[in-house]
Amino acid sequence: MFTLSVSEYDLLREFIEAHCGIAVGSDKQYLIETRLAKLVLEAGCGSYLELYNKVKYAEDPQLKIKIIDAMTTNETLWFRDDSPYQILETSLLPEIANRIQNNQQHQLSIWSAACSSGQEPYSIAMTIHEYCRKHPEHQFLKEKTRILATDISPSILMLARLARYDSIAMSRNMKSDYQERYFKQQGNAFVINPEITQMVKFQQFNLQNDMGMLGHFDVVFLRNVAIYFSVDFKKEVFHKIAMQMNRPGYLFLGASETINGYSQDFAAHQYERGYVYHLT
Numbered sequence: 322m323f324t325l326s327v328s329e330y331d332l333l334r335e336f337i338e339a340h341c342g343i344a345v346g347s348d349k350q351y352l353i354e355t356r357l358a359k360l361v362l363e364a365g366c367g368s369y370l371e372l373y374n375k376v377k378y379a380e381d382p383q384l385k386i387k388i389i390d391a392m393t394t395n396e397t398l399w400f401r402d403d404s405p406y407q408i409l410e411t412s413l414l415p416e417i418a419n420r421i422q423n424n425q426q427h428q429l430s431i432w433s434a435a436c437s438s439g440q441e442p443y444s445i446a447m448t449i450h451e452y453c454r455k456h457p458e459h460q461f462l463k464e465k466t467r468i469l470a471t472d473i474s475p476s477i478l479m480l481a482r483l484a485r486y487d488s489i490a491m492s493r494n495m496k497s498d499y500q501e502r503y504f505k506q507q508g509n510a511f512v513i514n515p516e517i518t519q520m521v522k523f524q525q526f527n528l529q530n531d532m533g534m535l536g537h538f539d540v541v542f543l544r545n546v547a548i549y550f551s552v553d554f555k556k557e558v559f560h561k562i563a564m565q566m567n568r569p570g571y572l573f574l575g576a577s578e579t580i581n582g583y584s585q586d587f588a589a590h591q592y593e594r595g596y597v598y599h600l601t
């Protein structure tokens with residue numbers, strides 16, 4: 322095991338923040354050490370400095386991706402925290418379906434902006450199916466919805482696109498009736514049905530990039546990702562997202578995240594089961 326010197330640590334954390342916005346705190350030396358140790362070996366380097374020089378000066382795009390991949394935290398689960406999905410189903414979808422019915426809006430565009438292995442966008446798609454099942458008069462919503470799911474990590478997106486989950490992933494908050502309705506078991510794997518997967522389009526996207534090409538969204542899930550960003554980058558991301566949203570514009574953050582102090586573009590609205598940020 323190589324040890325990481327303070328100067329190597331500073332070089333690598335600057336590199337990581339510059340290329341994916343993840344701010345590694347000054348007390349997180351162990352994080353870089355443990356997450357990049359394997360890559361130092363794999364890249365045939367004798368030290369963390371050699372790894373840094375290789376990625377910085379040899380302009381090795383594959384190595385850059387591998388470093389970012391290693392530094393991202395992909396922790397996720399089905400219907401995480403439940404309340405965003407309950408608010409979506411009971412409050413937002415009826416409102417949006419009525420607006421579509423009254424020709425005040427044409428479709429429903431949802432963005433899962435740090436989708437990890439897919440549990441978030443697929444949970445959104447299942448929520449829409451559940452809503453349509455319970456409200457046959459609003460069946461059209463399934464056909465009128467597009468869900469864009471993006472993440473910076475190509476390897477996690479590969480898993481998300483596969484839409485195959487093992488029993489450990491399934492045990493993390495997947496309800497048994499949804500499992501029956503929306504999955505087929507193939508050996509040890511649970512595969513999501515096409516009626517759900519076809520609603521979701523995956524794309525690699527770094528939140529540092531220009532969002533103009535992504536289009537406009539009615540609902541954005543930016544959950545459990547801004548927590549890793551610096552104050553300045555949080556402000557930048559919230560503002561860029563606000564510019565991509567249609568009114569009224571609903572933004573969901575993670576349960577431990579807040580927009581207060583970072584953006585004037587949104588205000589918190591209280592719902593029975595939690596709150597959602599609306600465009601101001």
Ligand SMILES: C[S@@+](CC[C@H](N)C(=O)[O-])C[C@H]1O[C@@H](n2cnc3c(N)ncnc32)[C@H](O)[C@@H]1O
Nearest residue numbers: 341393395397435437473474527528544545546
């Ligand atoms: C902890 S997961 C959150 C997944 C999901 N939103 C949830 O709440 O369960 C954070 C995800 O953010 C992604 N991520 C980190 N930095 C990013 C960036 N600059 N642009 C896009 N995605 C990023 C990571 O690859 C990771 O999959």
